[in-house]
Amino acid sequence: MEWTESTEVKNILGLQLPTDPRWVDLAAVSLEDILTDHAYCEQKAATTCISLIQKYSDRVLLVKELSPIVTEEWGHFRLVLQELHKRGLSFGKQRKDEYVNQLIAFQKKGGNPEERLLDHLLTMAMIEARSCERFKRLSEGLPDEYLRQFYRRFMESEAGHYKLFIELAEHYVDKEKVRKRWAEWLEEEARIINNLTVRGDRIH
Ligand SMILES: [Fe+2]
Ligand SMILES: [Fe+2]
Numbered sequence: 001m002e003w004t005e006s007t008e009v010k011n012i013l014g015l016q017l018p019t020d021p022r023w024v025d026l027a028a029v030s031l032e033d034i035l036t037d038h039a040y041c042e043q044k045a046a047t048t049c050i051s052l053i054q055k056y057s058d059r060v061l062l063v064k065e066l067s068p069i070v071t072e073e074w075g076h077f078r079l080v081l082q083e084l085h086k087r088g089l090s091f092g093k094q095r096k097d098e099y100v101n102q103l104i105a106f107q108k109k110g111g112n113p114e115e116r117l118l119d120h121l122l123t124m125a126m127i128e129a130r131s132c133e134r135f136k137r138l139s140e141g142l143p144d145e146y147l148r149q150f151y152r153r154f155m156e157s158e159a160g161h162y163k164l165f166i167e168l169a170e171h172y173v174d175k176e177k178v179r180k181r182w183a184e185w186l187e188e189e190a191r192i193i194n195n196l197t198v199r200g201d202r203i204h
Helices: 009-013 022-028 031-055 060-086 098-106 113-141 145-172 175-195
Strands: none
Touching: 009 113, 022 031, 022 113, 031 060, 031 113, 060 145, 098 113, 098 175, 113 145, 113 175, 145 175
């Protein structure tokens, strides 16, 4: 998706709760941690797309559309890793991802295969949407001009991924069902964000 000046993150992504404004300042002083965490987020985006391709190998459009996303997310991981090295910072250990774990806990475990597919796709759309919003904050609030540009590119890319996951959901599931379930996801995600401590060492 092409990012235009008139594109407002809030309107497109429908997030119910904006990021606490203190977050970007905390992130700015925890660069090694935030870049490390970001690198793992990109890794997980790539590996989750691979898992979805394996799980839904019979869904032609899903396999076709997610295959290049794997490459793109891995490319993102490499860019972040390069940024760490360039700055003489270390790629640290992977942390427990409370945000993503809580989203996964919200997925319907039983139910029919269509509902499970829908929740898999909406979980990805949700993470892309919030990541996009966080990258927007970084692209506006970091003191380093180079990093602001760096994060603007990620913001645009993740907005496109958000759109793709919603479109895939609408391809496989009735649009009205997607809309209703997405509204539930947005509400749950706001609750999760509201209960998480604001920390500068993680993207979410
Ligand atoms: Fe990414
Ligand atoms: Fe993404």
